[in-house]
Amino acid sequence: MVFAFVAGSSSVAAEALTTARFxxxxxxxxxxxxxxxxxxxxxxxxxxxxxxxxRELKSALGYDQRAVATLAFFKDLGSNVGVPAGLLSEVAPPWAVLAVGAAMNLAGYLMVYLSLAGRVPAPPPLWLMCAYVCAGANSQAFAGTGALVTCVRNFPEARGAVLGLLKGYVGLSSAILAQIYLALYGGGDARSLVLLIAWLPAAVSVVFLGTVRVMPPDHRRPKRSTHRGRGGGGDVFLCLLYISVALAAYILVMIVVQRQASFSRAAYSASAAGLLVLLFLPLAVVVRQEYRIKKELEDSLSHAPAVMVTVLEKSTVMPLAEPASTTTDTPLASSCVGSFLRHTFSPPAHGEDYSILQAVVSVDMLILFVAIACGAGGTLTAIDNMGQIGQALGYPSKSVDAFVSLISVWNYAGRVTAGYASEALLSRYRFPRPLALTLVLLASCTGHLLIAFGVPRALYVASVLVGFCFGAQWPLLYAVISELFGLRRYPTLYNLGAVASPLGAYVLNVRVAGRLYDAEAARQHGGGSLGAAGGDKACFGVECFRTSFLVITAATVGGALVSLVLVWRTRDFYRGDIYAKFRDGVVVESPVDGGPSAAEQRPSEEGSGGRVNGGQRDD
Incomplete structure (x- = not known):
């Protein structure tokens, strides 16, 4: 009996140890x-x-539409100008980037809340509110850099799916926050929503600070599972896609039901509980995938001789492979200025690791900048003014709130569809991602025209098109940047590409839409110009936004034509297998983690300056 007790205790201890290890x-x-x-x-x-x-900002602080448009510009500026976040990511680990973002989120939005609630000695001037909004919104750039860039480096062979999935959750986030806000505060007070925005995102980032880090693929797994096999992750991304679709559908149903029926606090809490279940459901997929990896590793260890041969081959061959030659080598006889100019204006092939300056001065980055400034700037103008557009066209306030939530859902749909569909089309048919971006820009013009002409009951369709196309631009932009310019400086280049959005929004929203709206409102109210604190003088009728969105449509068409130039310039690159180097066991690590970059680990395939994987020089 004693032996049985000891044996049982040993078995329990072994199980506990196995569970702890797993x-x-x-x-x-x-x-x-x-x-x-x-x-x-x-x-x-x-x-x-x-x-x-x-609208709470407009009424509580006495702003006119141009002042609200200015706040919207600084909101877009903060959320998209993530160059400081990118530069910090070059020298600091992801947890530091997330921590800075959490602090900025709490500080910025808490001051906005205190201003709305009248908890400050005097109403802040417009420039100070712009600073608060910009600081709070800039936390989104830090969160995106710390989380999204890390995942792209962890899954370089599936970056389209990763970008689409992660940016899809960003697109759903405002609807998620709205559902949690209804459960916690019951709705009816926009100030409480701002308070939730101040503390919840910061708390979530702080909870996961220790878990977000760069971890290249585990090459101890059997070769058969490194890409599309069971352990490669293709089915995992599909499962995560299905869960995200279920989450979006659930939110959509809740939005419709809550607009049609009267909900109590308990009903809001129940709907939020279902939302949280769907949010945490991916954890089950993660556990299942890690169990598969564990079983595959155990199976491979049962064939120890074969594994040892593979390990020895990698340990002897990889160090002997010479690193890819890049343009950073400087001839000894050249002057510093001359070598710097040659280095900057003689970029490597598409797909290799560009320096920050090489990417900034490249024609490809300029084309992307112009296309996104026109495309994202126009769709952002529609999104930021959706409340005023609905009011001008005579829609009830309940419908206007639904438009904002629907834009969030369709924003998600655009991001996920663009990420997964472009990845599938690229891998199967070599369909270039820049061409997909062109098609998205042209599709958004339909939504702009529906707003411009005030087609009856068409604002529902316009909100769908605008939200979908706005969301679809981002995974395409970030994937193209990572593919053309490499992953070594991706944190900074990823944020440089996003700078185009607020600049385009400033021109199209503040200088065009805001100015024309206030001019029409002044005409309807008897003439005269409206000051920054001139009160809430609303504009009614299709004339309020007609000219603005005709200008936005023309700008978007121009951006689509410019993007066609990038399609032509990268046609040879996208005909090749651009991900072959990642499937061959290349390790992509963040420089701050002390690991080799893709360029340092990858052996030279055709010598320096030659075409690699279908890429061609940019000169």
Whole structure:
């Protein structure tokens, strides 16, 4: 009996040890990092809820439409100008980037809340409110850099799916925050929503600070599972896609039901509980995937001789492979200025690792900048003014709130569709991602025209088109940047590409839409110009936004034509297998982690300056 008791105790201890090891494997794996990033980004899109509380800003602080448009510009400026976040990511680990973002989120939005609630000695001037909004919105850039860039480096062979999935959760975030806000505060007070925006995203980031880090693929797994096999992750991304679709559908149903029926606080709490279940459901997928990896590793260890041969081959061959030659080598006889200019204006092939300056001065980055400034600037103008557009066209306030929430859902749909569909089309048919971007820009023109001409009952369709096309632009932009310019400086280049959006929004929203709206409102109210604190003089009728959105449509068509130039310039690059180097066991690590970059680890395929994987020089 004693022996049986000892044996039983040993068995329990062994099981507990096995469970502890597996739990540690799950929590330290790259799939759990992906899950953590999904939660962080699902709470980080507070900027898309601006349309809900912008009317509170307008009435409580006495702003006119041009002042609200200026606040919207600084909101877009903060959320998209993430160059400081990118530069910090070059020298600091992801947790530091997330921590800075959490602090900025709390400080910025808390001051906005205190201003709306009258808890400050005097109403802040417009420039100070712009600073508060910009600081709070800039936290989104830090969260996106810390989470999204990390996941792209962890899954370089599936970056389209990763970008679409993560940016999709960002697109849903405002609707998620709205549902949680209804459960906690019961609705009816936009100031409480701003308070929730201040503390919840910061809290989520702080909880997962220790789990978000760069972890390249585990090459200890059998070769058959490194790409599309069971352990490669293709089915995991499909499962995560299905869960995100279920989440979006659930939110859509809740929006419709809550607009049609009267909900109590308990009913709002029940709907939020269902939302949280769907938010945490990806954790089950992560655990299942880690269990598969564990079983595959155990099976491979049962064939120890074969594994040892593979390990020896990698340990002897890889160090002997010479690093890819880049343009950073400087001839000894050249002057410093001359070598710097040659280095900057003689970029490597498409797909290789560009320096920041090489990418900034390249024609490809200029084309992307112009296309996104026109495309995202126009769709952002529609999103930020959706409340005023609905009011001008005579829609009830309940419908206007539904438009804002629907834009969030369709924003998600555009991001996920563009990410997954472009990845599938690229891998199967070599369909270039820049061409997909062109098609998205042209599709958004339909939504702009529906707003411009005030087609009866068409604002529902316009909100769908605008939200979908706005969302679809981002995974395409970020994937194209990572593919053309490499991953070594991706944190900074990723944020440089996003700078185009607020600049385009400033021109199209503040200088065009805001100015024309106030001019029409002044005409309807008897003439005279409206000051920055001239009161809430609303504009009614299709004339309020007609000229503005005709200008936006023309600008978007121009951006689409410019993007066709990039399609032509990269046609040879996208005909090749641009991900072959990642499937061959290349390690992509952040420079701050001390690991080799893609360029340092990858052996030279055709010598320096030659075409690699279908890429061609940019000179």
């Amino acid at each position: 739990t540690r494997q799950v929590l330290s794996g790259r799939w759990f990092t992906l899950f953590a990033c999904l939660l962080i980004l699902s709470a980080s899109g507070a900027t898309y809820a601006f349309g809900i509380y912008s």
